Amino acid sequence: MRLSPAEDANRRLLRARDAMDRHFAEPLDVPALARVALMSPAHFTREFKAVFGEPPHRYLQRRRLERAMALLRDSAASVTDVGLAVGFASTGTFSRTFASVVGVPPSAYRARSRPLQAPGCFVHAWTRPASSSGFGEAALAAGL
Numbered sequence: 001m002r003l004s005p006a007e008d009a010n011r012r013l014l015r016a017r018d019a020m021d022r023h024f025a026e027p028l029d030v031p032a033l034a035r036v037a038l039m040s041p042a043h044f045t046r047e048f049k050a051v052f053g054e055p056p057h058r059y060l061q062r063r064r065l066e067r068a069m070a071l072l073r074d075s076a077a078s079v080t081d082v083g084l085a086v087g088f089a090s091t092g093t094f095s096r097t098f099a100s101v102v103g104v105p106p107s108a109y110r111a112r113s114r115p116l117q118a119p120g121c122f123v124h125a126w127t128r129p130a131s132s133s134g135f136g137e138a139a140l141a142a143g144l
Helices: 005-022 030-036 041-052 056-074 079-085 091-102 106-112 120-127
Strands: none
Touching: 005 030, 005 041, 005 056, 030 041, 030 056, 041 056, 056 079, 056 091, 056 106, 079 091, 079 106, 091 106
């Protein structure tokens, strides 16, 4: 069975998104992800945004913040360790990005949240930072 060009491109984009999901804590850049999708960096960025509704950098950032939120809720790791564990190069960048997206600094998020006792799919949907209208708007989870 032969795929249409659009189906082939979508499969390659899914491969790149899956690589971001698996390797979110590692340094990733658009040229490397574009190579996974067998596209030029500019074409990859345009197509990724068209298919998934946000640019690759924003998707990766959101994945990192989702994981950070879980670690802050469910572990005793320091804010610095959490930021480094999810792929941020510095505590300052992590804290600034986290506060910009979630609406509170990581330490305040940890102080106000408790581990969630619900099925994983529900937890992921409920605590996911907003991405539709404005990624930079505060997406307060768990009643914050």
